[in-house]
Amino acid sequence: MNRSARLAGSTPENALDDIARPFAGDLLGRARLSDRLTTYIDRLREGAVIAIDASWGEGKTWFARNWAASLRRQDHPVIYLDTFRQNDELDPFFILAAELALSLDDGQGTGDTIRGEAARLMNALVPLTGRLAALKTVALQASGDPLHDPAAGKASFRTASEDTENWIENRLKAYPSEKALFANFRQSLGRIVAASGKPVVIMLDELDRCRPSFAIRFLERIRHYFDMPNLVFVLPVTRIQLYEAVKSVYGPDTDAAAYLHKFVSFFLSLPTFPPNDQSRLAHVRAFIGAIFARHGMDTAEAKRQRFTELMTAWAALVPLSLQEVERATTLYILSDEPPEPGIAAFLIVLKIRKPEWLRLLLENNMQTLATLSQDFLAKIIADSQKLPMSPDGYFSALKTFFDSETSNRLQDREVITRFQKDVLAPNSFYIESLEEIAYLIRMIAGNLDMDITG
Numbered sequence: 447m448n449r450s451a452r453l454a455g456s457t458p459e460n461a462l463d464d465i466a467r468p469f470a471g472d473l474l475g476r477a478r479l480s481d482r483l484t485t486y487i488d489r490l491r492e493g494a495v496i497a498i499d500a501s502w503g504e505g506k507t508w509f510a511r512n513w514a515a516s517l518r519r520q521d522h523p524v525i526y527l528d529t530f531r532q533n534d535e536l537d538p539f540f541i542l543a544a545e546l547a548l549s550l551d552d553g554q555g556t557g558d559t560i561r562g563e564a565a566r567l568m569n570a571l572v573p574l575t576g577r578l579a580a581l582k583t584v585a586l587q588a589s590g591d592p593l594h595d596p597a598a599g600k601a602s603f604r605t606a607s608e609d610t611e612n613w614i615e616n617r618l619k620a621y622p623s624e625k626a627l628f629a630n631f632r633q634s635l636g637r638i639v640a641a642s643g644k645p646v647v648i649m650l651d652e653l654d655r656c657r658p659s660f661a662i663r664f665l666e667r668i669r670h671y672f673d674m675p676n677l678v679f680v681l682p683v684t685r686i687q688l689y690e691a692v693k694s695v696y697g698p699d700t701d702a703a704a705y706l707h708k709f710v711s712f713f714l715s716l717p718t719f720p721p722n723d724q725s726r727l728a729h730v731r732a733f734i735g736a737i738f739a740r741h742g743m744d745t746a747e748a749k750r751q752r753f754t755e756l757m758t759a760w761a762a763l764v765p766l767s768l769q770e771v772e773r774a775t776t777l778y779i780l781s782d783e784p785p786e787p788g789i790a791a792f793l794i795v796l797k798i799r800k801p802e803w804l805r806l807l808l809e810n811n812m813q814t815l816a817t818l819s820q821d822f823l824a825k826i827i828a829d830s831q832k833l834p835m836s837p838d839g840y841f842s843a844l845k846t847f848f849d850s851e852t853s854n855r856l857q858d859r860e861v862i863t864r865f866q867k868d869v870l871a872p873n874s875f876y877i878e879s880l881e882e883i884a885y886l887i888r889m890i891a892g893n894l895d896m897d898i899t900g
Contacts, residue, residue, distance in 0.1 A: 468516035471736075474729055476505070479717060480513040484520065487645050493677045495668060495709060499685040500716035503767025506682035509716060510649050513680075523646040525549050529664065530652035538664040539671055540568060542648070550638055550646070560638065563631040567671075570624045628671075636674045649680045654687035658694035665709040685713060724834055730771055731758045737775045749871065753778055753787040759837055760795045763826050770798050781894040788869040789890045792844060797894075808888055812852060819848035839868035850880055 469477035483496070500506045514526040525545050532541055543564035551557030639646050653661050668679055689702035696705070734754045735745045743750065753775075761771050774794045784790040796804050800822070806814035823845040830836040843864045850861040858880050866877050877883055 465512060465515040468512045468519065471732060472512075474505075474725060475717065476509050476512070477516075480509070480516055483513070483714075484517060484522075487647065487678050490645060490678060491675050493645075493673060493675050494711040495665075495679045495681065497681040497683055497685065497688075497706075497710045497713045498716055499683060499713050501767065502684055502687075503769030504716060505768055506684075506716060507651055510651050510680065510682040514647070514649050517647055520644075522644045523549055523642050524649070525647070526649045526651065528651050529661075530655045537568070538660070538667040539564070542667065542672060543568070545648070546635065546639075546646075550642065556638055559634055563627075563634045567624075567627045567631045570627055631671070632674060635672075639674060639676045642676065645676050645678045647678050647680060649682070651682050653681055654683040654691070656691075658691035661688070661691045662695045665706075669709045681710070682716075727758055727762060727833075727835060730761045730768070731755075733768060733771060734758065734775050737772060738779070741779055743779070749783060749785075749787050752871065753783075753791055755835070756788060756791040756837055756840065757794075759830065759833060759835065759840075760791060762833055763829050764795060764799055766795070766798065774798055777894065784890045784893045786870055786874060786886065786890055788840060788871065789887055790894065793887070793891050793894060804891070808891060810851065810884070815848050815852050819845050819852065823848065837868075839864070843868035847880070847883060851884070 469480065487494075487496075498506065498509070500509075511526060514524050518524045527541070527545060543560060547557040547560035547564070550560065650664065653664060656664070672679070688706060692702040692705050693700050731754055734757055738745045738750055738754075745751070745754070757771065757774055757778075760766065760774075766774065774791075777794050777797065778784075778787075778790055781790070793804070796807070803814050803818060807818060823841060827841045827845060830841055846861055847865050847869075850858070861880060862877050862883065865883055866874065870877070877886070
């Protein structure tokens with residue numbers, strides 16, 4: 447069994463066997479990007495840290511997992527690690543060393559070599575601050591409550607301070623040997639990594655979601671201890687989130703871009719497509735269908751087809767990320783599929799993108815009604831003209847209804863007819879008045895069981 451095959455089952459994060467065919471159903475050309483990147487790293491022998499930048503919900507994890515699965519099929523040693531799931535009490539050095547020892551173990555002691563060198567170096571990496579905190583804790587515990595026994599507390603802390611001074615002195619004396627430990631670790635790991643043939647690729651997913659201090663420590667550990675030939679780190683991130691992490695750790699005036707470029711060789715942007723691009727629309731439509739199928743639901747059912755077309759249009763016009771589309775479809779499913787998908791889709795979009803409007807809308811707040819109609823829906827209608835597909839009359843009928851709620855310019859029957867025809871399902875029960883339409887919207891919102899404040 448080769449290393450990459452053994453690696454696939456090593457940990458839940460690296461279990462990529464559920465991807466039967468990498469990039470199956472790829473409608474956004476992600477496979478082409480992965481092929482170019484694979485060619486690049488195959489030529490790269492100096493090692494690198496590559497960050498792949500994309501906005502939240504735009505498929506970074508999907509790309510990372512599929513690329514990792516593709517690399518594994520090409521016999522690359524690959525580690526896929528969800529950093530957000532890691533125990534942030536552990537030093538990232540320990541996490542990376544443990545994963546490398548596991549994945550590069552050839553059954554002849556290679557893993558033990560990495561673990562042994564890492565353990566010796568790790569022992570020397572115990573932070574001084576942690577040692578001071580531990581000594582202070584010991585001092586307080588030894589004295590009981592220092593507020594009630596100040597003499598004992600002072601004596602214990604003095605002892606702890608002397609111990610700390612001794613520890614610092616010993617560390618200074620040990621500095622040459624610690625340098626040797628560092629050199630030995632890098633030499634041993636470097637030799638093993640070089641022997642792997644193809645570059646070893648470590649995908650560190652979700653780093654931008656980690657606690658800022660943990661994320662920055664990860665980057666610093668990579669740079670200081672794992673910067674070596676034939677070892678490539680890939681970071682699927684939202685760049686702006688990493689900038690915020692840097693500023694959180696080092697202060698708001700820090701030049702986050704300059705700081706990150708000390709650790710990241712280069713940033714690539716995950717290619718995006720215009721919201722009204724045919725390929726993206728097809729991808730969103732297929733994505734919604736896959737969510738229905740995952741829940742065991744027939745996508746050919748008329749009500750689901752209607753919801754799919756409307757949500758695809760909303761996703762292009764608002765726009766919605768793929769993660770938000772998944773949330774919207776899941777909300778619809780969990781609400782037992784309300785009888786009017788046209789209203790349900792509209793309310794779900796507000797729930798996701800404009801939750802602050804929803805309660806005010808259901809309370810007939812006149813200012814919110816006017817903003818919804820004159821700003822939000824007016825822009826949606828204008829932008830919908832650019833779509834290669836658009837539900838005829840749907841957005842205009844929504845706007846007509848909310849206009850009618852704030853003025854008497856239109857007769858009730860005209861509004862009702864347009865709403866009945868273009869928003870409600872073809873077999874919907876008959877609507878007699880605008881009040882019934884407003885009631886229907888409130889009823890659907892209730893059926894969706896929405897927490898309209900969040």
